Amino acid sequence: MDSLVNQLKMNFPGRTYQIERLFSLFGYKNEPFVSSVFIYGPSSTGKSAVVGSLLDGLEIRNACVNLVECYSSKVLFESILNQLSGHKIDPFKGHPYAKCDNVMDFIFNLRKCADEVDLNKSVIVLDKAERLRNMDYNLLPAFLKLKELSGLSVSVIFISEIIFEKYYFKARTLEPIKIHFSQYTREELWEILRLDFDHVQNFIRNNFNENFDINEEFFSNYLNLFLSVFYRVCRDLSELRHMSKLNFVKYCEPVFKKECKLEDSMGLWRHIAPILKASLEVLYLRISPVSQEGKQQSVEIKCDGARTVKQFTFSKESLAQFLELPFYAKYLLIAAYLASYNPPKEDKRLFMKYHGKKTKRMKDVKAKNIVSEQLNTQLGPKPFGFERLVAIFYAILEEKVDFNSNLLVQISTLVELQLLSMVSDNCDLDSRKYKCCVSFEFIQIISKTVDFNITKYLVDFN
Amino acid sequence: MSDTTVSVSKGVFVFKNGGTSQHKRVRKPQPDGEDSCNIFSNKLWYQSYNRNWKILEKKLKTLNSNMFSSILSSLVESIKHSHNTPVTEIPTATLLTGINMPDHSALFSTLSREIRKNVTPHVATLHAEDSQNLKYVIESTVNQFVNQTLEDDSDMEDCENEDNKKSKVRKSSCTFSLLQAWYEKLYGPPGLRIFFPVKRKMRDGHKLLVVIFPDFESFNDKIIQDFILIVSSYLNKLPFVLVFGVATSVSAVHKSLPYHVSSKISVQIFNSQPSTTYLNNVIENIFFTDDCPFHLGGKVFNLFTDIFLFYDLSVKGFIKNFKFAMLEHFSFGNSMALCTNSRNLKKALEQLTHEDLERIQELPSVKKFIINPSPEKKSKFADDDYFKNLMYEKFQEFYAYLNSFHLFLKCLYVLVSDLPKSPLGKQIRELYSTATSKNITKTSEFEECFKLISFQSKDELYEKISKVCKILEKEIENNKMNKNVTEEFSERLINYIERIENATTVISESPLKPQETEENLVIGKMDRRQLKEKLLEMSKKSKLMNEYEKIRLELIEYLKKTFEQYLQEPSSRSFHEIFFFNDMSIKKQIIGSHRAAIHAALNDPQYYLQCNCCKLQNEATILPSMPDVSILYKLHLEYGKLINLYDWLQSFLSIVDPDDNNEEVGKRVVKPELQARFTQAVADLEYLGFIKSSKRKTDFVVRLTWGG
Structure with missing residues (x-):
């Protein structure tokens, strides 16, 4: 026993x-x-x-x-x-x-x-x-x-x-x-990750397609470096294991290319440090680069894999550009954003040509001085009704289009794409309420593509 | 049956139809598809339509599979290899599809077919709409895996295990443990339970289990999370691969999956083509070819592309619209059977009757053609054979015209598409819509384009012209029509290319030199003002051209002339109605505008009822014979935001029951029957969403719509 x-x-x-x-x-x-x-x-x-x-x-x-x-x-x-x-x-x-x-x-x-x-x-x-x-x-x-x-x-x-x-x-x-079962300490993690040695060796051999020998000490040195970067942000063993495997390939690269020697730990560190820092940002995201034809190519792509992945997921710009929406759907989305981030009582002033003069009151002067946390755009979307959405849509759209079923379908498409979310009950057909779920940067890019100045119609910016 | 549905309350009654099971119904081969059961099947125009549509459909299919093939093959390839190395996470392919949902079904059905063919027979597809909770998801996944293979088995083994065939696994007993048992039965048991990280390599012969989620965004987050957790706990026993179809971007996946779930999958991203490229492909390769004799006119074509770009980005929708336009076109009558290939033309002509020919003669362009050249010979056209022969000739001309039209449009496209600001548009479809609606060579944009071309450098122009030559070469190889025209054009161009290549860009300065020096001398003697004038004069003087520039000018003149000759708009041709469909009245059918329809129905009920009693002289009149709802609707259009119910009732009565009018209004007794009708109509209007009761004022209702 x-x-x-x-x-x-x-x-x-x-x-x-x-x-x-x-x-x-x-x-x-x-x-x-x-x-x-x-x-x-x-x-x-x-x-x-x-x-x-x-x-x-x-x-x-x-x-x-x-x-x-x-x-x-x-x-x-x-x-x-x-x-x-x-x-x-x-x-x-x-x-x-x-x-x-x-x-x-x-x-x-x-x-x-x-x-x-x-x-x-x-x-x-x-x-x-x-x-x-x-x-x-x-x-x-x-x-x-x-x-x-x-x-x-x-x-x-x-x-x-x-x-x-x-x-x-x-x-x-x-x-x-x-x-x-307590959380592993750093030493324990190191020891556990070291157990993967055989597995990693196979992986490396597969990856470089050649007889490429590494010894255990080399690997544990790497793990030390790796944990020094990752231990502070992540203790999840499976995630660490995954990341260590991915990054080890890059760690071995200079050795494979004969730029560094196996023993030159300083040189290797200088090579790997920026890569590790970059891959910190894709922690938990688990995106492997798009499949490639040749192995040789795959190594190259994996090098800047972290960077492209970052581009993929984080830059709002690329998201908005990737997303192709029909013209009216874009306007509907803009209208939804305006409806979500403007108080309804301001609608008349914003969207009508002859809205009359507004008398300045003490309240308005005070309202000018609100701190940025109280700005509508910072407070998060407010629900709005379907009718208001359509009214704003027609107000901001310059040309006249008749209201048809294709437009209605677009609204539900936007909900399906999770760009809008339905607040009211699904079976309540009479008064549907929505919220706009996109960020200001996103809507700015969308409105740029249709030549629409969104800041002109937001209360916060007037 | 009526007895059984008598009930105190409203209800939905289910009757089991004693029909055969779905399974059997599918297998029954339908004799000759839709042809046999269609009432039009013996009509000439329908046959012609059907033939044309079949050709298009076939081409569409091949185009689809070709288009998807590049992305699908890489996807399928990666799925194939996903379990070659030991895995600790679920291999997941994320396919970024773009938002045009209706087109996805084609993509995903091709995908699952491809996977079945190349990788594994076990593919399950989960749709969001029938995945309300985890139970359904699991049951339908397992059911698809298990029962689908059972079917295949029974197909192969035929009658051997009769009872197996019948006993499909019940849906309620479809769990993952069943799936595991089933999988082990198929491929043998896995190794011992290994708790340490799964380092087992998939053995050969073990087929993957692929689960496809075509619309990831519409799934409930919770369900997908749980599903992934379950799958990952079985990953060491069952080799799962997931495929997510994501419409927006990868961040959608991370938005809906928390860390502990997303660390269970390893995502690979695949981008599919944007739908505009898809549309362009479809248009260029299918609709803009000579094989398709049916053409959309500029206006209708614009309408369809607008619907695509502005509303839905759905290629499938575009094709549906095209099909509708085609049906509309052909259903004009048997004369449209002539809209066919040159091969079938003779046969089609023979089958036409005298009436059909008369209808053709009624077409505006044909009428013009008949009257124009020889009004006195008009009687000759009554002779069928003469007319048929004439038509045959004319149609041959038209085919040649169509062919050259497409060809030269392509050439023009190559020349103008990448000009700065692209005055004629960046896409060939934009060129097409201009060229079919008016004479493109007469437009200002065309002039502008050629102006821009005349500024182009040697290399640019050289490249463009050689591209045009390549198109021409291909055309000469493949097509026999218009051979001499194309050949001549191509020869001339090749000649120009050679000349451009050899041309120098250096100005041949030799004759200039003495003059220049002379002028220089003069300059020396002038004062400032004179100098200025002189310089102005000099700049006005046309700059002397070098050799290349001369050739360029010549080439442009030649190109312009050729395009003018071949790119005439179709409406200038007689018989163009046979091939071009340009009837904008189909807009109503294509874009359903419900509000306009309701307005029309209420405002002018005769439009739908087709009765004699409700004919309106002008829009505003209200007749007592109209339905109550429509009377009330028309009255309510005259009110402001708030409507007093009593006033409304009075106006209603004055229309419905005008005889009582002489009594004093205030004391008038309202007939209960009329009041009931009024109340009912008000309720109807409220139901339709035109009014709602007001909380602020009693006996008032609020109007909810405005405008006409």
């Missing part, structure tokens, strides 16, 4: 305490299992992985269910039963082991299942347990007390990203045993 623990400790650096705790709970065959264990900690800290490998290593019969998948409790029960009973679904019929609609059915069928297979000392693992809060109210208490309810020696492991206190439910009679 000790060998298993040691093996796990090797595979999961920094998880020694948690592995030992879990082993003490489940590792001893002759002791009864606890009824429920609650494991919590931030994402990608090895919760599911540790539990899974421990249970597999101890050869404990288990059912592992990801609750995201369970849109109804029926799916949850049936997949637990399927796994515990070892039921193979016939893909031509698709019948589960047993049909369960509620907890009672589940417990009944669980007992029935216990007659067929030995369910003693089996474990049910509920991953993403925080989803339980939005499911049937009796699920959490039932699973907490499953041992008691079913009369079987079945224990339940909850894996969650939030603490147990956030599971608000009444009659909290039973508190599970809690194990916390």
Whole structure:
């Protein structure tokens, strides 16, 4: 048994305490299992992985269910039963082991299942347990007390990203045993990433298409550099792993091109530092460059991949230019923006030719001096009615077009594109309300393409 | 059936039609498509239309697949290789499609076909409209995977497993565990459960599972997030690939996915062509060719392109409009059957009856043609055979004209498209619409273009002319029509090219020199004012041209003359109505303007009712015979923003029941029947959205519309 623990400790650096705790709970065959264990900690800290490998290593019969998948409790029960009973679904019929609609059915069928297979000392693992809060109210208490309810020696492991206190439910009679998976420290991350060495070596070989040898020290040096940049902004292991892999290719490049030597860590650092900083900005975005024909080319493209990706996603200009809208749709969008960011009482002054004189009052003078946080454009869009949108549309459009169904369709297209959002209820056909979801920079570019001066029609700028 | 639907309340009743299942219905081969069941199928014009449309449709299809092929092939290729290396994230292809939604269906159906053909048989397509919640999404995904292959199996194995065929997996039992079981049955079980990062390489033979989301933006964020999380948890057992169709930009993906989800996918971006390029392609390669005898006139063509550019950017819509115009054109009568290729012309002519010929003679351009040359010979036209022969000749001329029209338009396009400010437009479609509506060579833009060309440098001009030559060469190779014209033109141009190439840009100064020195001497003696005058004079004097400039001038003159000859507008030709459709009355059918339609219906009910009693002498008159709603509507047009109900009722009564008028207005007793009619009509108007009850004043309603 000790060998298993040691093996796990090797595979999961920094998880020694948690592995030992879990082993003490489940590792001893002759002791009864606890009824429920609650494991919590931030994402990608090895919760599911540790539990899974421990249970597999101890050869404990288990059912592992990801609750995201369970849109109804029926799916949850049936997949637990399927796994515990070892039921193979016939893909031509698709019948589960047993049909369960509620907890009672589940417990009944669980007992029935216990007659067929030995369910003693089996474990049910509920991953993403925080989803339980939005499911049937009796699920959490039932699973907490499953041992008691079913009369079987079945224990339940909850894996969650939030603490147990956030599971608000009444009659909290039973508190599970809690194990916390803490965030990895920098050293631990370094050690975990180092485990990828073989994998990365293969990856590098694939990428450079040649016999290109790197040693482990070279890689761990790189990881040190990498973490010095990334550790401050991101602790998510899977993200770090992804980024380190991508950037390692670029790190190796000078060596491959024979510009630097393998040992010249300073030169390599000077080469990689700007690249790492650039890729910080595309963290979590996961955009890989557009597929290319040749490998050789791919390397080149990957070099400025980070930059192009940045262009793709961040510059508003490119977005507005990429987006091709029909002429009237652009005007509709502008009208929507104006309706969202102007108070309705100003409409008359802004859009009518003869709106009469406005007497200056003390209030207006004061209103001039408002701070920028109170500007309409800074406050976020306000909802507006359909009629107002159309009225403004006709006011800003110079030529006369008749109001036809093609225009109406454009409005719903804009909603579909998430440039507008519908505020009112979908079934309320009479008074539809919308909000404009685009930013000022965006609308400025759009209005530039149709030669429309938007600032002239915004209260904030007058 | 009427018995069963009697109910106290309103309701919707479902009757199961005892029809065959959808499955069977699809398989039933339809004999000869729509031809057999169409009432027009034996009409001459319809046959002609059908033939032409079939040709167009076929060309469209090939064009579509060619157009999509470049982007699709790279997409399919990347999908193919996505699982070659071990993955930790779901490989995701994001296809930026542009906003013209209706066109996407073609793209995505081609995509899924391509994937099926080249990569994997397992493709599921999820549409936003039937993905209300996660349950539906999962069920429909799994259902598409599992049941679709079952069908294929049963196709192959035929009757072997009869019962399998029948027992499709029920939708409610479609879960991911089922999918896993199904996949393992197909390809064998995966390795042991590996919790450490998935480093398993996909084994050969394991086919990918591709899920396509054609309209990513319209999906609920939550659903997509959950779906991605689930898929990523199964990624080590099932090789999933996602394809997102994004209409706006990549940021839409990141907007709807939080970090913990977006880190589960690895996105590759593919850009598709903008829809304007698509349209230009379609127009140039399909509608602007000689194979399509049917042409849009300038006005209608403008209308269609305007709809495209201003309203929807939908190529599919454009093609639909084109088809509609074509139907409208052909349904004019059998005489339109002549709008066909030169090969079929003779046959079509033979089939025409005397009446058809008479109708042709009625066409304005033909009428002019008949009267113009020889009014005394008019009787000759009554002779069918004579007229047919004449038409045959004339049509041959017309074909030649059409051919040269397109050809020279293309040449002109090459010359003028990249001029500064492009006076004639940047697209060939703009040239076409000008050229078909008026004589393009007479326009000021044309003059301006040639002025600009005459400023072009040697290299620029050389390049352009050689491009034109290439077009001509291609034309000479492919087409037999107008061969001598094209050949001559091309020869002349080649000649010019050679001359341009050899021409020097240096001014041949030798004859000038003595004069210049002489003038220099004179300058020395002049005072300032004289000098100024002299200089002005000199600048006015035409600058002496070098050799190149001379050739350029000559070339431009030649080009102008040629274009003038061949780019006459079609309406100057007789019989142009047969080939060009320029009837703007179809605008009403193409652009549905509902408000105008409602206004017309209420203002002039006779327009729709076609009754004799409601004929209006002028717009404003109100007749008692009209429907109540329309009387009230016409009355309400006369009011201001607020309408007093009582006044309204009185005016209503004075129209509907004018006999009672002599009584005093105030004391008048309103007949309950009339009041009921009035109330009903008011309610109708409110329902139509013209008025609403006012909260500020009792017994008043507010008008909601303005203008006519």
